[in-house]
Amino acid sequence: MCGRFVVASAGSDLVGVLRVDVEGDDLPAPSFNVAPxxxxxxxxxxxxxxxxxxxxEAARWGLIPSWAKDTKVGARAFNARAEELEDKPMFRSALEKRRAVVPVSGYYEWKNVDGTKIPHYIHPADGEPLFLAGLYEWWRDKTKGDDDPERWLLSFTILTRDSIGHLGSIHDRMPLFLDPDHADAWLDPTTDNVRDVLDAAIDAAPALADTLDDHEVSKDVGNVRNNSPELIEPVEA
Structure with missing residues (x-):
């Protein structure tokens, strides 16, 4: 799974190789403890x-489908299993038409050691951004008027797949990583072979996973109120 991640940079520093045309006006500040x-x-x-x-664009983490009565469903839909997308009504439409890339600096995962959960920070060894496959939705808040700029809410989920390699020793699931080429194909809303694109990304993810580093970090990351660069520092033996 992926329940916390880090975005240490902001704006175009995140996505240079993805050639973004427009940056939203309300992009969030860097964060070292992004939670659902x-x-x-x-x-x-x-x-x-x-x-x-x-x-x-800025988006809320936790997918809220257009048919949802309120935003509560999003708190449970921050991850989506890549192998089950077509079987889940919540994700099926977004898979066909609304695919996203979530650029991060790294993410946290908890390893179970003799019943104790130990947090690890997983990140690219070269310090470059890590691209995660996602889906997005627009949700209309019917309690707000047509002239209210907050009547539309953009939300997203992060796709996961079975872990492999050294990441499998930390947790049995990992985010679906994308290299820039697969990210381009994943984002293309005109493609008519979504399953092929998804399968190609799943097949390529293990090679990307092998390039990632990880280290144990402080349990302070478990508290969402903690948010500082010290959270990603290795704990001293």
């Missing part, structure tokens, strides 16, 4: 223009 229901930046290709416009 918090706001993070995602990349999406808007099909409202021809060709599609690639945007970096």
């Amino acid at each position: 229901t918090a706001t993070a930046a995602i990349v999406l290709d808007s099909a409202k223009t021809e060709p599609p416009t690639r945007r970096l």
